[in-house]
Amino acid sequence: MVATAKKFTPEVMLQAPRRGPATPSPDGKLAIFSQSTYSFDSHSKVNEIGVLDITNGQTLIISKDSKASESTWLGSGYEVVWLKELENGNTSFIIADASQPGKSYTAGTVPGPVSNLKVYTIKPGMVAIAVAGQANPDGTLYSPKDEQKPHSSARIYDSLFVRHWDRYVTNQRSTIFTGVLQKSSPKVTSRPGRYHLMGFQNALAGSKLESPIPPFGGADHFDVGSQGICFVAKDPDVDPAIHTKCNLYFINKEDFMELGSPEPIKLGELRGFDGAATSPVFSPDGNHIAFLKMKTDGYESDKNHIVLIHNFAGLATASEPLASGDGNGSWDRSPRSIAWANDGKALILETEDVGCGCLFRLDLTPPPGPGWKPTKLTSGGNVVAAAPASSDSRLLFISSNSLVDSSTYTIIDPVDPVNARVVSSLTGDGSMFGLSPAQVSSLWWKGANDHSVHAWMVKPSFYKAGEKYPLAYLIHGGPQGAWNDSWSTRWNPCIFAEQGYIVIAPNPTGSTGYGQGFTDASGLSGEVFHTSRAVALGASYGGYMMNWIQGHDLAKKFKALVCHDGVFSLTAQLSTDELYFPVHDLGGPLWKKQDTWEQWDPSRFIGNWNTPMLVIHSELDYRLTMAEGLAAFNVLQMRGVESRFLSFPDENHWVLKPENSRVWHHQVINWINHYVGLPKLLDKEGKDDSEYVKQARRAYPTAVPALGLD
Known part of the structure; x- marks a missing residue:
């Protein structure tokens, strides 16, 4: 499925199949998954739905429809359903038999975009479904094709959340729609045995609740079971721009065909739990709900506590x-x-743990007592999904990745997790890319306040002991985030390592996965390198640190910096979308904590800016607005510091489109390579990034100043 690459380059990474988590069939013999592949030759993406034979690891593609996605099993056999986006914006529910590929049919079509499909089998031939979609003010499913273009482009707001992530807030709200896929009988149709979509309706109509919670909420914000649906939503009595408080709700829908929905019932209130909530799931018998809840309102990186709702x-x-x-x-x-x-009788937990995404099992029988802790099932890598290996098995089917492997499917026994069986590895443990786990190792040192700090170190695949290599120092976002042993197509340490860098990716205080006390702490990681050829790169909070480093002595240790979507001035954070971020991290709003806001403002130190820097900021970034990047670049230019500004009008806080990502990687790599003496990165046609620069200059002649770097 992946051709062996001579060298791991941005083109190789961006064109490799991106395989999603797999879900086993009820009998545990097959697993279904989706994957996408982008081609720079055709400048197009192909979506596929595949079926994996768990017994022999062979894969059969059952759909190459570019508009198909989100496949899942129906009932107890091999029938599957997936969503298909139509040209007019509508969505069809497609049914197929995974054991007989090539045949499919449409069970029904809804008049707009929906996603995050979940199903629950009520009885043979009757399956409840739940999807997420945007609802109009009257509760109907929103469709862009039906939107009337106004005569004026004016927008008027009387409350916070004018913009959120990458869009302006409109009258539409995220909501959950439910329905039933029911098989027909000979008395109803001449084509018995086919599913038909029935009773499709807005389950939250009239409730003033929004779920999944924008901008990132999805299937992890709701569940469907025998008695109805459960979901989390922001508390409607607080302003979502300055609060994170969420509640758990339940809607009793004993008959999913019944038109209309009862009023949602608020559940799970515990004293002192006023923060965000996520991951509500029904127990197999339908009598209990488990979900995750934070205590602190306004702190999105607070600890997730496990909460159980009984009876x-x-x-x-x-x-x-x-x-x-x-x-x-x-x-x-x-x-x-x-x-x-x-x-x-147990809960399965996906949890960050010391730079990895690990799986834990929490036994509930007998009930947990003092000091009770979950049992760790996996070590290393990054678990992205776990599901029962079959409908009656204790075994778990795990989808995971790592720094050198983009997708692995494994079966483990919670009683004997060490002897796991690898079912399929998309990239052969990295070898398809010329990578190896031997390139990755851990570093530990004492940081601020004597905290032990962990970092990942990634060496080139061609590393030779005794030779000298330049250093690429990566600073993660958040700051409550972490560099994990996980695959990424945005900030992949191996991309930099294969250029010839020793990559250091530290997780200093404030990082996640090392205990909540470590996350809540603050401090600098300390000096861990001594080299004359070092560069530093960071995005979001990492971008803030690039601007902070610029104004301080630490900048003298770096030949060049890369600042992606960084904070230039803390006062400008009053224009961000989720205002609880700066308010929490700085101890209060500007008018109450002005000294603190000023103390940590990078713009106070621009008189010291002298290190060459590439500034990247895109126009749809409403988390950190475009003006922040322009201000940093303008200061560098006015001070005569070698600098370049890279921007994308159609990207947000992240650069996601493959063609844009290709340019991003070439610009970033060639910028840092120039300053440490490494050769230019060439694409597969043997061209460097000069063609991209020339095209950009022709379109925007003053946007990319010539510095002799292309």
Whole structure:
């Protein structure tokens, strides 16, 4: 599926198949997944739905429809359903038999875009479905094709959230739509045995609740079960721009065909839990709900606590299974998702742990007592999904990746997790890319306040002991984030390593996955390198650090910097979308904590800016506005510092489009290579990035000043 590459380049990475998590069939013999592949030759993307034979690792593609996505199993056999986006913006539900590829049919079509498909089998031939979509003010499904163009382009707002992430807030709201896929009988149609979509409706109509929560909420914000749906939503009584408070809700839908929905019931209220919530899931018997809840309102990186709702259909009660007397919980890790084991007697947790995304199991029988902690099932790599290996098995089917492997499917036994069986590895443990796990190692040192700080070190595949290599120092975003042993097509350390760099990716205090106390702390990582050929790169909070470093002595240790979507002036953070970020991290709003805001403002030190820097900022970034990048670039130019400004009018806080990402990688790599004496990065036609620069100059002749770098 992936041709062996002589060298891991941006083109190789961006054109390699991107394979999503796989879901096993009820009998555990097959697994279904989606993948996409981009070609720079045709400048187009191909979407595919594949079926993996778990017994022999062979794959069969059952759909090459570029508009198909989100496949899942129906019932107890091999029938599957997926979503297909139509040219007019509508969405069709496509049914096929994975054991008989080549045949499919449409069960129904809804009048607009929907996504995040979830299903629950009510009985044979009847499957409840839930999807997410945008709803108009009257509750109907929004479709761009039906939108009337106004005579005026004016926008008027009377409350916060004028913009969010990469769009202006409109009258449409994210909501959950439900329905039923039901098989027909001979008495109803001449084509019995086919599913038909029935009873499609807005389950949240009239509730004033929004779920999934924008901008990143998806299938992890709701679930569908035997008695209805459960979901998390922002508390409607608080302003979402300055609060993170969420609630758990349940809608009793014993009959998914019944038109209209009861009023949502708020569940799971525990004293002191006023923060964000996510990952609600029904237990296998439908009598309980597990979800994740934070305590602190306004702190999006607070610890996720596990909360259980017992007997919610009767007298519902809530409990925290890992509670402790101090309120911090008996386990110091923060799960990022939660699921039930097949028998309903344990929870399966995906959790960051020391630079990895690991899987844990929390046994609930007997009920957890003081000091009770989950059992670790995986070490290394990054788990992205876990599902039962079959409908009646204790085994788990795990989808994961790592710094050198883009996708691996594995089966483990929670009783004996060491002897895992690899079912399929898309890139052969990295070897398809010329990469190897031997390139990756860990570093530890003492940081601020005597904290032990961890970093990933990635060497070139051609590394030879005794030879000298330039250093690429990567600073992650957040600051409550982490560099993990995980695959990425945006900031992939191996891309830089294969240019000839030793890459250091540190997780200093403030990083996630090392305990909540470490995340809540603040401090600098400390000096860990001594080299005359070093460059530093960072995005978001990492971009803030690039601007901060520019004004301080640390900049003298670097030949060049790369600042992607960084903060130039903290006062400009009043124009961000989710204002709780700066308010929390700086201890309060500007008018109450002006000294703190000024103390940590990079723009105070622009008189010291002298290190060459590439500034990148895109126009749809409403988290850190375009003016921040322009201000930094303007200062550099006015001071006569070698600098370049790269911008994309159609990208947000991230550069996601393959053609744009290709330019991004060439510009970034050739910028830093120039200053450490490495050769230019060439594309597969043997061209460097000069052609991209020439094209940009022809379109925007003053936007990319000539500095002799192309």
